[in-house]
Amino acid sequence: MTPPPGWYRDPSAPHMERWWDGTAWTEHRRAPEAPAPAVPTPPVPGPPAYEPHATVPLTAGRPSAGGASGRGPRIVALAAAGAVLLTAIVTGALVLGKDDGGTELDTAPTLATSAPVDREPASDTPTPTESASEPPADGPAVVTDQLNGITLPLLSGWVRPRNITEADVLMTTDGTYQCPADFGYCRHGEVSSRTASGDDGSSPEAIAKADIQEAADDAYDRDLVGRRPFGGIESHKVVGSGPVSVAGRAGYFVRWQVRTAEGPGGYVQSLAFPSGIGTGSPVVVRYVFDAGEDGPPLADMDRFTKGIRSTAD
Structure with missing residues (x-):
């Protein structure tokens, strides 16, 4: 699963954004965009990992027409949670994108899997060899x-x-x-x-x-x-x-x-x-x-x- 082209958190410089062309990182970098106006926008369906990085203000803006229903603050809170999740995913890509010596590896943005993979625990009991045979009743010698x-x-x-x-x-x-x-x-x-x-x-x-x-x-x-x-x-x-x-x-x-x-x-x-x-x-x-x-x-x-x-x- 390869993310679509877009600006993502730079694995080698988390304070910058870097252009991902859909197959590899380019040399184009930029500072994160200024915060957008606090206009609540319904979340787009689909895994958040596919969306380009967007900065969402964490301070409450002016309430929307929802008034006493409180729907506007809830949408802002959901958008903020999505931004935190995306930041954690990209940060994980930064950590995993370096080898033990700290050298940068050209890795794509990490996408979270939908469910963990179940693996059976390793057994301490050795597997018996299939070629074992019974010795003669009175011994081999x-x-x-x-x-x-x-x-x-x-x-x-x-x-x-x-x-x-x-x-x-x-x-x-x-x-x-x-x-x-x-x-x-x-x-x-x-x-x-x-x-x-x-x-x-x-x-x-x-x-x-x-x-x-x-x-x-x-x-x-x-x-x-x-x-x-x-x-x-x-x-x-x-x-x-x-x-x-x-x-x-x-x-x-x-x-x-x-x-x-x-x-x-x-x-x-x-x-x-x-x-x-x-x-x-x-x-x-x-x-x-x-x-x-x-x-x-x-x-x-x-x-x-x-x-x-x-x-x-």
Whole structure:
């Protein structure tokens, strides 16, 4: 909304009037005109901001023919109020027409809006991100064995079981490869767990020593249907055994290195320790790692063992 051409209060010199050509201020200035005779004039309809500045005497003039009705003084009072309103609007234009450094800005006369604009108050609550997703139930860095009440860390290079028929498998290395005996697909690493039975023994040491032979056969000798993906086990040797603390409980481990007819063979470990839930039945965790440069680092066995936690703790 641009005011029409006319004389308005000069934004840079409020005591002077300046010509507004309808689009910009000109260099024409003048002193305010002398007060007009106190002849009451009905106010012109429309926003007062569009009218050129006019000086209205604030002293009461001679009453008009209205006489005792008092209409003349009322009109003078309304005209005076309009002049005050216009002066406030132009003064606001003068204040807003300067930047913080006091430099004059070439702004048009300010026009008042008919109604204030309603704006919602700013909220102190941050907007939640839409991309937030729920983490896995057992956390992004652990694998949980709910039956035996333990969790194991999910180390780099290991994944949760995919396309695995054995129910006890907790995790495997990522990807598969052609088994050395030229049939089926094998994985370079596997971690599984089970509850020890009464026939396995009563102490973690007895349980681990009884389990290691079966663990080696299941991993490198024959599979579930009697095939030999590695050509069978040719020999083995004990490369580690002894007591170990597992989740604050006394456990025992036995580790074998096995040599197979096909491929580089591998390492098998049986780890036994009491469960932290229920009656504390012993738990057996098995590690199967291929040997050779493609197998997982042997140190991951110790990392898994140190990272085991009880779900009851």
